[in-house]
Amino acid sequence: MKVTTNLSASVIVFFSTLGIMPCALANNGSEIVSTEVGSVQKNTVHQLQIQRESKEWGLNIDEYARYQDLMKGPRGIQSPSLDPITTLGIEAKSDAERRRYAELWVKSEFARTEKELVFQSEVDAAWRRLYPEILPVNLGNAAGIAHDTQGRLALFLRIDDCVQCDARLTAILTEKRPVDIYIVDSKGDDNKIREWAKDKKIPIERVRTKEITLNHDEGRWIKYGEMRMPVVLQQNSDGSWRIAAF
Numbered sequence: 425m426k427v428t429t430n431l432s433a434s435v436i437v438f439f440s441t442l443g444i445m446p447c448a449l450a451n452n453g454s455e456i457v458s459t460e461v462g463s464v465q466k467n468t469v470h471q472l473q474i475q476r477e478s479k480e481w482g483l484n485i486d487e488y489a490r491y492q493d494l495m496k497g498p499r500g501i502q503s504p505s506l507d508p509i510t511t512l513g514i515e516a517k518s519d520a521e522r523r524r525y526a527e528l529w530v531k532s533e534f535a536r537t538e539k540e541l542v543f544q545s546e547v548d549a550a551w552r553r554l555y556p557e558i559l560p561v562n563l564g565n566a567a568g569i570a571h572d573t574q575g576r577l578a579l580f581l582r583i584d585d586c587v588q589c590d591a592r593l594t595a596i597l598t599e600k601r602p603v604d605i606y607i608v609d610s611k612g613d614d615n616k617i618r619e620w621a622k623d624k625k626i627p628i629e630r631v632r633t634k635e636i637t638l639n640h641d642e643g644r645w646i647k648y649g650e651m652r653m654p655v656v657l658q659q660n661s662d663g664s665w666r667i668a669a670f
Contacts (some may be wrong), residue, residue, distance in 0.1 A: 428506055464537050471477060481508045482528055503647055529651070575659040577603040577668070580645045582653055583620050589654040592669070596656070600630075606641045608653070 435587050478488035491508040494500065494515055503566070509532060513525030579596060581589035605626075610616050617638050621631070630636045648665060649655040658668035 482532070483512070484509060484614050487514065493496060505650075506646075535635050546567065575603050575661070577664065578606065578648075578657040578659075580606045580608060580641065580649045580653070580655050580657075581609060582609045583616065586653060590624075592654045597626070602635050604639060605636045606639045606644055608641045610640045612640055 474485055474488055478485050481488065483491070488508060491511050494511055495504075495506075499506070499515060501509060508516075509529045513522055513529060516525060519547055577596060579592065581593060583589075587610035593605075607617055607620070616665075617640070621638055626636060626638070631638065645651075645655070647665075648657060650667065652667070655667060656669040657665045659665055
């Protein structure tokens, strides 16, 4: 019995010389285990979140991880609100990869548009059902500008293979609105823009007075147009721009 007592006392004395009590060691051990468990749980939750988000965009985990890495660099500063598919498409490593993301983007946009059209149909039906004597407020106009502030417009369009671009241009020109036209596929070729303007009968006098300006895009479409084609931006009273039609 004395041996046991002396041994216990010796152990306590030994730890005391280190400034540590046995109970403190036990507590520290529990804290370490607790921290490790918490770290594992946090990592698991993060992985599950990545799996869920990548699936929502039709991407695999590696692709979504690359998107996150890209958004931590210059692309995230230049286009902070860019979606994963568009980001990966712009930063694609090969033509095949770019083509895949383009098709994925089109499918995603088709699904989004289809849902919005179905909902709009229900909204129209609700107006007729709830307020049959009152017409819905018309937020647009001949140029298709929603919430029109009469501010200057910026039209982003493509010269080649874009019927919608021609229709939007015609509507804006008909209304004689001040507009800055940005050509996305001009490739810096001034002659290409001149020939296009001549073909579309852009009024020369309005260009001379700067009521209409013709410009190379130089990356503005990606930054402000959310990859919509065509897209119209309108200047607010504070000088900022917002998407007004697409």
